[in-house]
Amino acid sequence: MRVFFTHLNSLIIILISFFFFITSSTSLDTLTGTQILKTNQTLLSENQTFVLGFFRGSNTNYYLGIWYNNISPQTIVWVANRDNPIDNSAGHLKIGDNGNFVLLNSSGNPAWSSNQTNAKNPVIQLLDTGNLLLKDLSDTTNNNYLWQSFEYPTDTLLPGMKVGWNLDTGTEKHLTSWKVEGEDPSSGDYTLKIDYHGLPEALLRRNQTIIYRNGPWNGERFSGIPGMKDNTNDLKYNFTYDEHGVWFSFSVTEPSLLSRIILSSDSDGQYQRYMWIQGRWNKFSYTPKDPCDYYRHCGPYGVCENDASPICTCMQGFRPKNQEAWNLRDGSDGCVRNTVLNCSTDKFLHLENMKLPETSSVFMNKSMTLDECGSLCKRNCSCTAYANIDIRNGGSGCVMWFGQLFDMNVHRPGGQDLYVRLAAADIGSSSSNKNHRAVLAIGITLSALVLVLGLVAICYLRKKRQQSSRGDQRNMDDLKLPMFNFDTLMMATNNFSQDNKLGEGGFGSVYRGRLIEGQEIAVKRLSENSGQGINEFKNEIKLIAKLQHRNLVRLLGCCIEKNEKMVVYEYMKNRGLDSILFDKSKNLLLNWERRFNIIYGIAKGLLYLHQDSRFRIIHRDLKISNILLDIEMNPKISDFGMARIFDKDQTQEKTIRVVGTYGYMSPEYIMDGNFSIKSDIYSFGVMVLEIITGKKNRGFSCDNHELNLLENVWRRWHEGTILTLIDPSMGNSYTESEILRCIHVGLLCVQECAEDRPTMSSVILMLSSEAALMPRPSNPGFFLRRNHAETSSRNQDNTESVNQVTVTLLNAR
Known part of the structure; x- marks a missing residue:
């Protein structure tokens, strides 16, 4: 009897193990001919790098795909049945009777299958490269695969995967975008294919229309992508062609480095390269990106x-x-x-x-x-x-x-x-063709001289008002800045129509426009009656024309004509950060990864202004609405009308005209008119806390006697309840240690004493390294209370520093 129960217990254990396998995920990397993979099961590669399983699209249908393991958000790199999903959870994957593997829907009909084979002992295996194999265990030949997913790419190119042509068989492999990025994996409108005719090169198409070509391979890179060579420390590009075929692929120098190339449908078919660094996908390159x-x-x-x-x-x-x-x-x-x-x-x-x-x-x-x-x-x-x-x-x-x-x-x-x-x-007639550049330069110089003399003569004969306008334009000519004529900008903005209006400020309006050549622009049109803004207009032009950084808005030119003064910028599709961050219907777009990238991008832009540019620039009007977002949500600092140039050894300046925006101005600037790089850093700290909490810092007034943002953050920081202030629209997309580090940085930047605030180089280090030492922040500057009685009632723990200020000379924008 004891023997009977012993065998019975063993049988029960076997049955439980079998039941567990068929009803839950498995960590095995192989599926045999006697097993099936259901919609609630997965295969996991040997080193747990990739997962094979089922995911649901926005249409609730099921797709068989491969994605990275332990990476959030889910990053899918291959889809089997992208154009033929199964409609419910009863579908499964199995090895068919003829040795191929097949995806069956709830009715038992094939929704997708691999090529026909005659394998005797077929198995499916998922490798740590992300490659899904069908192989015959009875064939001991190395790398003798019957079928592999790497030969059937979807929208993603992984290391070792190829696109191109096998000219011996006439077969071709290419990338095709998703229909809707992150939602619908069916074949989209964009394809990236290798053209093997002539000197091979890659062509990006929207449907059948070519929209971009990357130029031929020149031994180091594609001719049209000069930055490829700059990114080869971590990976190697491979491009080969002969009478048998033409292939493009890439490999990584370190196997643990995760890198991928995708064809995106979100960015008008951009070809983008990402790397997984410090817990997020970083976009290292993309094309096309310029007109x-x-x-x-x-x-x-x-x-x-x-x-x-x-x-x-x-x-x-x-x-x-x-x-x-x-x-x-x-x-x-x-x-x-x-x-x-x-x-x-x-x-x-x-x-x-x-x-x-x-x-x-x-x-x-x-x-x-x-x-x-x-x-x-x-x-x-x-x-x-x-x-x-x-x-x-x-x-x-x-x-x-x-x-x-x-x-x-x-x-x-x-x-x-x-x-x-x-x-x-x-x-x-030059003996050397290389001299034509010098000849051309001389010709242009002489032509410009004649033109300037002609303009001087014309200005002399015109009215005083016109002379003044032309004088402004000659000042701009000194910058060698592209000049737009008024008619061009009028056509681009549809005669400055209200439909094209992006916003309005104290000095004028900003319009969206499109040049005939297709380039989108933003036109800042100075109000004709805003005499106060002319100096700021000139200042903005002169400053930003000399600055070039990926996190500063790019100046394309200006117009001074017909008593009009306009600045032309690159157009930012996502407009100002405030239009998304403080809009409950849109702030879901800003998960923690995007918010951190925005914070880090602003910091890099400020570091350039304060330290790395030709000049030391103090912005003086940093605020959320002056941070513009491009199509990839990359931040760009804008509006340099209030900015000042410092000498490299200059640390501070004083003004009797305090200008700026409530809630972003530092204490020493408001009270004494002193501004420096530390006043910009104060504004940066306010923005960091606003980005994390999704709340505005209300500045001086507090009619309902509530705490403003800085005071609230400071109090919750000391109470240990700071995480309750985090914007709930981010969900669980953040890591606690990272967001606490950013709040810590924000508090260091808004300290009341300017000398205590860090420099931007220190901020960059603290944001990018968990090992960076961070001092304890001291009291921020609040500017909250109207009278001391109100202040003392809320200031019992002596953790706050409250300044009672009356400002009468303030031009808020």
Whole structure:
């Protein structure tokens, strides 16, 4: 009897184990022919890097996919049945009778399957690379897979995964975006494919329309992505092509480093590279990102340069085909030659820093030198340009173009040399083609001199008011700043219509606009009657024109014409941070990862202003509404009308005109007019606490006798209940230690005594390192109470410092 119960207990244990397997997730990385994977089960790779399982889309249907393990939010890298989901939880994955594996819906019908095979002992295995394999256990040959998911990419490229062509079989692999990012994994509108014709390159399409090409591979990088080489410390790009095929892939130098490339549908089909660092996905690069990245933006023979104005230009020896459209900044018709070619006397114009023209129909020879390539192009009267294929070791290989040249960009630095055929008369009589730049520069200088003299003469004859306006414009000319004419901006903003109005401030309104060439802009139009704002207008132009940083709003130009004064900026699709942070219907967009990136980005922008730029800049009007967000929610500091330039060794300045915004101004600035980098840091600290709590700091007045934000944070910090102030719209997207560190930084920045506040370099260190030592914060400056009686009733623990201030000379904006 004892033996019977012993066997019975063993049987029960076996049955329980089997039941547990079929009803819950399993940590195994392999599925055999006798097992099934249900919608509530998963496979986990050996080192627990990737998971295979089912997830639900926004339509509540089920999809079989692969995602990173222990990464939040869930990051899916591959989807099996993206265009044929199963409609309920009764579906499952199994190995079919013929050796393939198949996904069955609730009716037992296949929704998706791998290729047909004849495996005797098939198994499914998930690797730590994210590759899902179907292999035969009876075949002991290494790497002899019957099927692998790496050969069927969806929207993500992982290390070791390839896209391209197998020319022996005629098969092609490419990326296709999701229909809706993060919601609908079905095939979207964007594809990234390798074009193997001519000199291979990758093409990004929206449906069937090419919207971007990355240029041919030059041995180090794609010609149109100069930044690729700068990012090769942590990974290596691989691009190979021969008569058997053409393939692109990448690999990581450290196996534990998580990196991926995705084709996004959220950002108009951007090709983006991410790396997992310090608990979040960091976007290291993306394309297209500038107007010049878009396909054939400047037409045949046109050259696009993002830093120029207009961005489309004709190279030497060419002129606009449609001058009227060109004047309106529409360069799509491109350029035409000034002089007809004569094969026997033609010469070649040497262009530097170029993205090579479109290469789908070119001649190429990998063994020729550049001199041999030039000689061959010279003898062939149909050859219009030539260049090296490979730029390494001084250059090698030959690529030659015939007919028109399309999609040329200037990349400084990072482009390569291109030699374009020109009539001898257009090259000039110089013995060296390289001298044409000096000749061109002299010509431009003389033309500019004549133009300036002409303007002076005109200004002398015009009315006094017009003379003043032109004088303002000449001041701007000293900055070599692109100038927009009034008609261009009027057309771009639909005659400054109310529908295009983004906002209004003390000095005027801001409008959204679109130039004819397609670039979106924001136009700040100074109010005609706002005489007080003219100096601030000039100040903003002069300052921001000299500053270049990814976390500062980019100035595109200005307009001083017809008594109008306007500033033209890059357009920020997500507008001001305040429009999202303080809007309950939108603040769900700001999870903790995005909020931290915004805080960190503002800090980097301020570090540049205070320390790394040519000048030491004090902004003086930092606030949430002056932080603009681009399409990826990257922050950019804006509105430099109140900013001041300091000498590198200058630490403080005093003013009798206190300007700024309630709740963001430091105590020493309000009371004594003293401002410094520490007054900016005070404003930064207020913003940090507002971003974390989602609440505004109300500044001086407190009619309902409640605590303002700084006082509330300070009190809760000492009570140990600070986490109750965190914006609930973030849910559980944050880690407690990280958010407490940021609150600590915010409190250090708003300390009442300016000397106690950290510098921005210290702030960056404290934000980016958990090991950084952080001092105990002292009392913030509150500016709360109207009388001492109210203050003392709330100040019994002596943890606060309250300043009683009456400010009469204050221009709030």
